[in-house]
Amino acid sequence: MLRNFLLAALSLVLVACGEPAATTAPAAATSAAGLEGRVQLDGSSTVFPISEAVAEEFGAVAPRVRVTVGISGTGGGFKKFIHEEIDISSSSRPIKSSEMEDAAAAGVEFIELPVAYDGISVVVNLENDWVDYLTVAELNQIWQPDSTVTTWSDVRTEWPAEPIQLYGPGTDSGTFDYFTGVINGKEQASRGDFTASEDDNVLVQGIAGDKYSLGYFGFAYYHENQDKLRAAAVLGPNGVVAPTVETINNGTYAPLSRPVFIYLNKASLARPEVAAFVDFYIRSAAKLAEEVGYIALPDVVYERVLQRIAKAETGTAYHASPGKVSTLIVN
């Protein structure tokens, strides 16, 4: 639902101001091999594998450009971005309004570029044979801050009267922000009595070893561990849908699919090595994102994104308040 809103809003916004795209892309692609300089990225650990893959491939095209990628978390990345310590900030959620205000105060203009989808997967133990699907309302009932759910039978009476063991990402994670925003209606609003870890592999281990467990984390961690745990389908606006590469890509896995982004400092775009890198990033994002466990955006979105770069369109098409899409902030 949210995802569709986001996508629709993005497309609208891009169509509205994108008309016949004046392409500057060929200029950037001409002689990458001769480029020199540095491109600095930092931010979300979720987006890191994609950026790493792009940096690796870009190294083959433009060997004299030094691309570095750091992991400071989404919030930490934006701080560095606003201090202009880096060219590109990677983010597992849309920029927050407070961050936009800080950027405006510092005179930093940014270009927002969605690069891939992640589908937050709700997972249970392999021996769990009762959960067929969960509704958004049930997820909310389980995870809301003042939840009274302590056993599986509290969720649906026909389920076992066994204590439900909950696992989830730590509160600094963008996945936590997005999940709580969509399911509980307010970012960071969640019950606190669950096993939290910043390391998703710890969550995988925990859920795989506990028959009565339930947890959530990024699709890549579920995809790699399908032999150890099972994803519960989610009843959303498109019916009961399980997270797969197809359902996330075509938008039917809702509302737990989310886009991940890179944010580019408009001033950095003037440097040819940065322009070439960003162009390369968007053109190879679909293929490389899937190689590292994420899901490509629809092709049409990548085309629109390239137009945004070509026109150096600043501002965000998303607003971080969940379930709603604010107006695009034009300049």
Place this chain on the structure above:
Amino acid sequence: MAANDLTKRPALGQRSASLRRRHLLAALFKACCVGLTAAAVAVLGLLIYQVAADGLPWLDMQFLTNFPSRFAEKAGVKSALFGTLWIVTLTALISLPVGVLAAIYLEDYAPPSRLTRVIEINIANLAGVPSIVYGILGLAIFVRFMGLERSVLAGALTMSLLILPVIIISAKEAIRAVPASIRLAAFAVGATHWQVVRAHVLPAALPGILTGVILALSRAIGETAPLIMIGALTYVAFVPAGPMDEFTALPIQIFNWVSRPQQEFHELAAAGIIVLLVVLLSMNALAVLIRYQGTRK
């Protein structure tokens, strides 16, 4: 007590019974010690076995000469290994002179005043401060205030702060262990204070000082938290060419691979741990060698 009453010795049977009990107690204690030591060694052995089983198949020249990659087969630790060597070398160059001079001052020159005592107590306390705190300090002073950004130099300075207390304390111990007769003899033949320190105290204390320094540096090699705090990078596909270049380090690379979803990267992390262990053990071997050389003279 009855034991003091020599005229009333216990009967032979009684005596051997208490003796047996005491021997039994001693044997029990020994078994306890052996058992606990064995448990500790077994845990260590299991850990090393686990790491070796996972990591050894991935360990080859390519692993040392390649940069990180999204393909586990092509990924290597070149930038991380060189970053770590850069950090350790620079940290040694910074912390060795500062630490040793501070120790000499505190042991040989500082008047026994309240101020000196306060300084010494503070150094001892600093040795127990969690490493992440040094990271925050490094971020504020070196990265932001001095504008060193995320350079090798900023990392090395932060690491130097972290290990200086340990170096100073161990150097002080080594200097204190120099026999007073050596000092007094030198003073007796008319040597100045500076001559005594340079020609007699320092050479005699050197093996001890260097052992302390190398053990402190070994700690610096394994530290991740302060480096992450000062914003050391994760993906770097070049080797630092100077102290102002960006860098990554082995613990950061290992940390990153462990948190990946794919099993192959977890095994790569194990291979990275083996490389880190080899660097660490080589440094400890160096410490033993220096000590051996020093005591032979």
